[in-house]
Amino acid sequence: MMTSREPENALILRIIGWSAVIVLCVIAFFGSVLFKSTPPERGAVEMLLADNEKGFANVERGYEIRFPDDYGLHENYRQEWWYVTANLKDSEGNEYGVQWTVFRSAVSPKKGEAWNNQHIYMAHAVLTTKDVTYKSERFARGGIGQAGVSSSPFSVWIDDWQWSSSSESPFPATLMGGEQDFYFNLDMQLTQPEVLQGEKGFSQKHATQNVASYYFSVPAVELSGTLNIDGKSVAVEGKGWIDREWSTKALSDDQKGWDWFALQFDDGGSLMMVQVRSENGPYRFGSITSAAGETQRLESDEIEMTPVSFTKVSSGRYVPTHWQLKLKNYDLSIETTPLNEQNWLPFAFPYWEGPVDVSGSKQGAGFMEATGY
Template identity: 35%
Template sequence: MRTIYRFSFFVTVALLVVGCRAQAADRPISASVVEAMRAPDDAVFARAYAPRTFEFPRDHGAHPEYRTEWWYYTGNLTAADGTPFGFQLTFFRNALTPEMPERTSTLASNQVYMAHFALTDGGRGEHASFDRYSRGAGELAGAVGEPAYHVWLEDWRAAEVAPGVQHLSARATGADGPIAIDLTLRETRPPVLHGIDGLHQKGPEAGNASYYYSLVGLETTGTVTSAGRTFEVTGRSWMDHEFGTSALTAGAVGWDWFSIQFDNGAILMLYEIRLADGGVNPNIKGTLIWPDGVQQMVSEHDFELTPTGAWTSPRTGITYPSGWTLTLPALGIDLRITPLLADQEMDVSFIYWEGAIDVTGVMRGEAVTGQGYAELTGYGEQSTAYQR
């Protein structure tokens, strides 16, 4: 799910050991996402207690008084020859302290950054994933909202190039050659504020919440490079930005998160935090925007998510659900969700599954189609056989 649960103090400790940059192939020992987020919160950081007034582009930038923050981009793209692609580019910030101590070095920082980059090539049936780390100093990594929004980690970056227009770029080397994105994203809709005016509750505790908004319907053009071959692409992207100081509620074992952009203009974001007793966290709320623009919250009582299949990773041995039915009976929504590829496992510092999905179904009696992304964490973590 799109929460700040993915990057914690545990990660920061790992970063200090590993150094400024590492690739997953260089680290046989790594960390569990869920265990990382069970660390207790530090009371010295700011917390999200009440709705705030967002100002853009300022609030696209960093909020270092909060412990954790991330900027998350995904997109569903198509080449001129019909080849489908999906991409993920995410930047994470984690604070060691709420304020920067006095230091003389220009490389000193209390902010640690991590980034994930992935490309799914539906034509080749391949998914490639990469990660990087750095410190928020020396222009190695950072995020600013003014005078223009820009978040980066080395040469992976997202930057506002004109009002309502962003440029994304990232490049890495995969097993079969260069992997890259060079994309322009144009806003077509106002920001979506999740929860109560952007205050998104994570648990029953006061302050166990984040500030969370999305940019959806981002018209996307540009190029993707897969196995050294470059394609002109078009499609739609989704940006999430979330910041806060919170932790997983006791008993949480993982989450299943979905974002869907429908061809009729509807938008859906929802997720479940799975609990060890077989239940789900009752405090989580999703967001539904109808084709006419009316927005409403979705609770765990409103929907039923049922896996229709499973896939086991040949690398890690972890089994993930693969395909789902999603029904919201009271709202007249009945959907079938299919991964673009079964293997979209992120083989990086934290092993999880994140990938492009296709959606078909019915909404208020009308046939609908859509595309989006899903994120699955906590699978395989009951066994310590392969924890990152």
């Protein structure tokens, strides 16, 4: 982590390794784009298709997820990510959204040491207000100290962007990320136990094919700290959501993108809802958790997801940003409205992600992600 290394060394590593990182990132994330006449916007989906699965571990039913071990690395699988989102407010009631994500993707099942390391790290830091989306992306390779994951104490980092604790437990923790025009430094505290998505953490992604990931969420995290926006420091607090997921092939070739919601209600409950879109229609899954921490798995035929309106984003594409979500077995009917409709993130693989407000039969807030548009 940057806090335990000289800044000059980190800068030298960044300069020396940049060309190699770019080449490996192209191979890892866009190999199929370069050789298949596939639109660049499908980069996120292409990463998860994992054209070459040989040598990586398979995701199978029966794996027992353990804590805190499974917050850590799973290098036998092709990709994984640590995903933090947060809905925050300042003392005047102004709303903010924070996203902090670290992705790991393997070019080869042979790990390699030092500069021969075959694992690529990519990180996103995003701060959203009602008027502006501040965003930044970084790349690094494993094995040279610029990015990685440690278990004692727990830490996930790329340069000075880090989720770190002072013990083997991931909580309580500090979350840091950003650039010159925005930066966040937040304390995180777990307030509900983890939720195992799917069948005890085995998360099926396709109706008929054996395509899956291991997936758990932390549906209730308290956050407090400061945002630095264009040189102004703002004290904030609010609620966060964390996803941990790892796989070798998490999507099928016929699947084109997904719409994902992680919502926290004012009554203390929460909802995760996803649809993966394909030529044969959407495959949906999710979970609903009570304020007491009791979770029910949601089947595809229980979930209704309908876009209410579309927004033309900076890329010129239209993205569904207002949604109606229903669970007929729970008398739940809600609408989500984005804090900032223009939360298009033009990263190496572009997507829409940002904070949303919830109204209807329940009130609350959360995050939405949309890819493949």
